[in-house]
Amino acid sequence: MEDTKPAVVLLVEDDPGDQKLVKYALRFQQHQSNLQIVGTGEEAIEYLRQCKKGDESTPRPDIILLDLNMPGMGGKKFLQNIKADDELSTIPVVVVSTSDEKQDIEESYKLHAAGYVQKSDNLDKLRRIIQKLTQYWFATSMLVKK
Amino acid sequence: MKPKIDMTIPKRRAFSRLIAATSHNMTINHKLVMIIMLTCVATLIIAGGTFTGYEWNILRQLMVMNLSAQAETLAETCKAAVAFDDAEDAKETLSSLKVGPSIVFGGIYDEEGKLISAYYRYGSDRGVQPNSVQGDGYRFEGDYLTVFKCIILDGDVIGTVCIRSDLEPLRRMLFSSIKIILIIIGVSLLAAYFISSRLQSVVSQPIIKLTELAKAISEGKDYAVRGVKVSNDEIGLLIDAFNEMLDEIQHRDHALVEANKELEAKVAERTADLEAMIEKLNRSNRQLQEFTYVASHDLREPLRKISAFGQLLAASLSDKLESDDRENLDFMIDGANRMQQMVEALLTYSRITTKGVDFETIDLNEVVKELTSFELAVKIEETNAAVELPEPLHHVNCDATQVRQLLQNLIANALKYQKTGVIPKITICSSVQDDGMVRVEVQDNGIGIEEEQYNNVFTMFRRLHTRQEYEGTGIGLAVCKKIVERHGGDIGVSSVYRQGSTFWFTMPAAQEVTVNAASQSDSQATL
Numbered sequence A: 001m002e003d004t005k006p007a008v009v010l011l012v013e014d015d016p017g018d019q020k021l022v023k024y025a026l027r028f029q030q031h032q033s034n035l036q037i038v039g040t041g042e043e044a045i046e047y048l049r050q051c052k053k054g055d056e057s058t059p060r061p062d063i064i065l066l067d068l069n070m071p072g073m074g075g076k077k078f079l080q081n082i083k084a085d086d087e088l089s090t091i092p093v094v095v096v097s098t099s100d101e102k103q104d105i106e107e108s109y110k111l112h113a114a115g116y117v118q119k120s121d122n123l124d125k126l127r128r129i130i131q132k133l134t135q136y137w138f139a140t141s142m143l144v145k146k
Numbered sequence B: 001m002k003p004k005i006d007m008t009i010p011k012r013r014a015f016s017r018l019i020a021a022t023s024h025n026m027t028i029n030h031k032l033v034m035i036i037m038l039t040c041v042a043t044l045i046i047a048g049g050t051f052t053g054y055e056w057n058i059l060r061q062l063m064v065m066n067l068s069a070q071a072e073t074l075a076e077t078c079k080a081a082v083a084f085d086d087a088e089d090a091k092e093t094l095s096s097l098k099v100g101p102s103i104v105f106g107g108i109y110d111e112e113g114k115l116i117s118a119y120y121r122y123g124s125d126r127g128v129q130p131n132s133v134q135g136d137g138y139r140f141e142g143d144y145l146t147v148f149k150c151i152i153l154d155g156d157v158i159g160t161v162c163i164r165s166d167l168e169p170l171r172r173m174l175f176s177s178i179k180i181i182l183i184i185i186g187v188s189l190l191a192a193y194f195i196s197s198r199l200q201s202v203v204s205q206p207i208i209k210l211t212e213l214a215k216a217i218s219e220g221k222d223y224a225v226r227g228v229k230v231s232n233d234e235i236g237l238l239i240d241a242f243n244e245m246l247d248e249i250q251h252r253d254h255a256l257v258e259a260n261k262e263l264e265a266k267v268a269e270r271t272a273d274l275e276a277m278i279e280k281l282n283r284s285n286r287q288l289q290e291f292t293y294v295a296s297h298d299l300r301e302p303l304r305k306i307s308a309f310g311q312l313l314a315a316s317l318s319d320k321l322e323s324d325d326r327e328n329l330d331f332m333i334d335g336a337n338r339m340q341q342m343v344e345a346l347l348t349y350s351r352i353t354t355k356g357v358d359f360e361t362i363d364l365n366e367v368v369k370e371l372t373s374f375e376l377a378v379k380i381e382e383t384n385a386a387v388e389l390p391e392p393l394h395h396v397n398c399d400a401t402q403v404r405q406l407l408q409n410l411i412a413n414a415l416k417y418q419k420t421g422v423i424p425k426i427t428i429c430s431s432v433q434d435d436g437m438v439r440v441e442v443q444d445n446g447i448g449i450e451e452e453q454y455n456n457v458f459t460m461f462r463r464l465h466t467r468q469e470y471e472g473t474g475i476g477l478a479v480c481k482k483i484v485e486r487h488g489g490d491i492g493v494s495s496v497y498r499q500g501s502t503f504w505f506t507m508p509a510a511q512e513v514t515v516n517a518a519s520q521s522d523s524q525a526t527l
Helices: A014-025 A041-053 A076-082 A104-109 A123-145 B014-022 B026-079 B079-083 B085-098 B168-220 B234-316 B323-354 B364-373 B377-383 B400-416 B476-486 B513-525
Strands: A007-012 A033-038 A061-066 A093-097 A116-118 B102-109 B114-119 B137-142 B142-154 B154-167 B359-362 B387-388 B394-400 B425-432 B439-442 B491-496 B500-508
Touching: A007 A014, A007 A123, A007 B079, A007 B394, A014 A033, A014 A123, A014 B234, A033 A041, A033 B079, A061 A123, A061 B085, A076 A093, A076 A104, A093 A123, A104 A116, A104 B500, A116 A123, B014 B026, B026 B079, B026 B085, B026 B102, B026 B137, B026 B142, B026 B154, B079 B085, B079 B102, B079 B114, B079 B142, B085 B102, B114 B323, B168 B234, B234 B323, B323 B476, B359 B364, B359 B400, B364 B377, B364 B400, B364 B500, B377 B400, B387 B439, B394 B400, B394 B439, B394 B500, B400 B425, B400 B439, B400 B476, B400 B500, B476 B491
Parallel strands: A007 A033, A007 A061, A061 A093, A093 A116, B387 B425
Antiparallel strands: B102 B114, B102 B154, B137 B142, B142 B154, B359 B394, B425 B439, B439 B500, B491 B500
């Protein structure tokens, strides 16, 4: 039986351009997705708090796409917070960042990131990677839901 | 060589030289006592000897006078006996000689020298009788003193009296006086020793003090102390001269210390200046590196946007644009892409210094193997190239990521700069140099480089070919040069134009492996 309920993607990204590019990348997706966008780590925390309360307007994300370099608490701090929360720690977080610094990649995985994607200048490449990753995690989260 | 003043004693004073030689290691006060004692001994011996000789003479005179008086008395009393040739009477007269204990013989002779009567202390002659008779007088013969006195009656010599005494009492008296003299000499010497031991310090003490002072100064280097002058003699002059010398040394020492201080201050000042300048240079160098890194890092973001949205725009406008506009958009996107590549390369370049890690031992064989299996695998397959290592490469001590980048760039260049239709052949070999560096050579059969371009190829953004001929940013070899420089090595190229190039670089050898390689070559040499 095909699950028709769209998968929820929470994008934590401050740059409107990158928000749009991710939106574009998710458009040609086999699986329909419900993209929720917040601009900072603090907003994401607030979103998840609402979602814990069972608010309809803030559905629980199946996957979080996270930028590292953001004003305020930043991606790593957010990652640390969410992984410390027992209820939220199972949500896969894929880091999507401009940085290809070894230090950023290693730290992200140490904080239990589910993947690390470098924002590519090649639109097709970016789209392919984001699609593959989200598909994988959607499938995983669907299994959990069942 | 320093001039030295001869302080030895002139040759002709042999005795002084002997004393000087025997007292070579003595202290000055012992020397003084010794000299005083030698002088005293010499003078006392001379005085004692002279006195003894004088006394001997006096005693002899006294004995002669005494014996002569006895002979004269005897000559008077025996006149009648001689005149009448009465031997009995003469003998009686002679018996008075018994009272003189040292008189061994007494004799009365007639005028012809014939013995009328004789007295022997020991009863008989026993060789004590004189051989001949003479006139008034005396003589010392052997152990005896013999005195003769003529017997005169009415102006005529009628005979001779002879008395002979042995010299025993004379000797006894002489011995006892020698004994006394020796005792006096002994006591005098003791007194002289006692006095000289105490008084020598008047001379020696200032010298000893001066010596101690000189020793203390030479050990302690304190030129501020001075000798105390206690007398106006030569030692006083010596102390004056010594103090003057100390003044001079102290003055020079002070000047030297001052000059040294001044010099040190100058050196410290210059060092501080230099350090400040180095610090300033380092700071601006760091700032420049930081700037390059930050600029290239932050430039990537907007560039990526231009490129991504350009592509998005190109996709959505693909069938709505005129071919000319389409071409313009493509140029724009291409430009953004190229700029992105250059920024990326610049970032790589600046990371060499800002993100370098500590050196470790690296097996270059492994590095080449990995590069040809992964990073360069596609290109090698496309070109059908052969990458060969005739001998195993030496291990080096370096930054793992950077040496990988270095070899990747060099091999990639060797694959890229090829004549069309030629199968690339790349040979990599290494050797250990005398300075402990490993020299690695990457040889290809590519298009080669003209000699005047050898140095230009390592300059940033300097390209020898158009982008249509060979793709590239012109930063790859600049990165290589910077990596090698960070490792304290050199990089260079030699080439036969149109036939191939050999790029070489040097890197510090891994310590333990160099030893192995050296021992291997040793063992090969002995084979």
